[in-house]
Structures are given as structure tokens and as C-alpha cells.
Amino acid sequence: MTDDVLDELFAVIEDRKENLPEDSYTASLFDHEKGENAVLEKLGEESTELLLAAKDDDREEIAHESADIVYHLLVLLAMKDMDLEDLRAELAERR
Numbered sequence: 001m002t003d004d005v006l007d008e009l010f011a012v013i014e015d016r017k018e019n020l021p022e023d024s025y026t027a028s029l030f031d032h033e034k035g036e037n038a039v040l041e042k043l044g045e046e047s048t049e050l051l052l053a054a055k056d057d058d059r060e061e062i063a064h065e066s067a068d069i070v071y072h073l074l075v076l077l078a079m080k081d082m083d084l085e086d087l088r089a090e091l092a093e094r095r
């Protein structure tokens with residue numbers, strides 16, 4: 001399995017950032033003046049939900065919350081004018 005899905009998701013997020021379509025939750029995070037706080041709050045909430053799912057050994061919920069975290073993390077990277085290459089470079093340095 002490759003991480004193409006992450007590249008595709010990040011490209012969609014970048015598109016929402018640029019075009020700000022009205023019906024998009026992602027675009028609303030970039031459009032709203034409190035969007036950054038909303039993303040940070042989501043990351044906090046979902047981290048707690050992930051801990052609870054892990055404690056319950058609930059694999060389906062662990063996958064769900066992990067996906068929520070990864071999505072909001074990618075939105076945060078885009079907000080900071082960063083991208084997946086920054087993440088890959090950081091991880092690669094640790095090998």
C-alpha cells in the first residue's frame with residue numbers, strides 16, 4: 001500500500017484553500033477567521049477520542065479517529081503553508 005491517498009487528500013485540501021467553495025467544510029476552516037483555532041480544537045478532541053478508543057480496544061473507532069486526526073493535521077499543514085514533503089523530510093531524518 002502506498003500513501004497516494006494522503007497525496008490526493010492533500011491536493012483536495014489545497015484546492016479548497018485556493019477556491020473556497022461554499023459547501024465545503026474544509027474551505028470553511030480556511031475561510032473562517034477562527035479556522036485555525038477550530039482545527040486545533042478538533043485535533044485535541046480527536047486525540048482524546050483516539051485514546052478512549054485505544055483503551056476500549058475498538059479497532060474500528062481507532063481507525064476512524066486516526067483518520068480524523070490525519071485529515072485535520074493536513075489542514076493545519078496547509079494553513080501554515082507546509083505540505084507532506086515537510087512531514088516526510090522530518091520522518092526521513094529520524095531513520
Ligand SMILES: N=c1c2ncn([C@@H]3O[C@H](COP(=O)(O)OP(=O)(O)OP(=O)(O)O)[C@@H](O)[C@H]3O)c2ncn1[C@@H]1O[C@H](COP(=O)(O)O)[C@@H](O)[C@H]1O
Nearest residue numbers: 009012016023024025026027042046049065067068071072
Ligand atoms: N477527510 C475528511 C474529513 N475528516 C473529517 N471531516 C469532517 O470533520 C468534521 C468534524 O469532525 P467531528 O469529529 O467533529 O465529527 P464526527 O465525525 O461526527 O464526530 P466523531 O464521530 O469523531 O465524534 C466533520 O464535519 C467531518 O465531516 C472531514 N471532512 C473532509 N474530509 C476530506 O476532505 C475532502 C473535501 O471535503 P469538503 O470539506 O467537503 O470539501 C473530502 O473529500 C474528504 O476526503
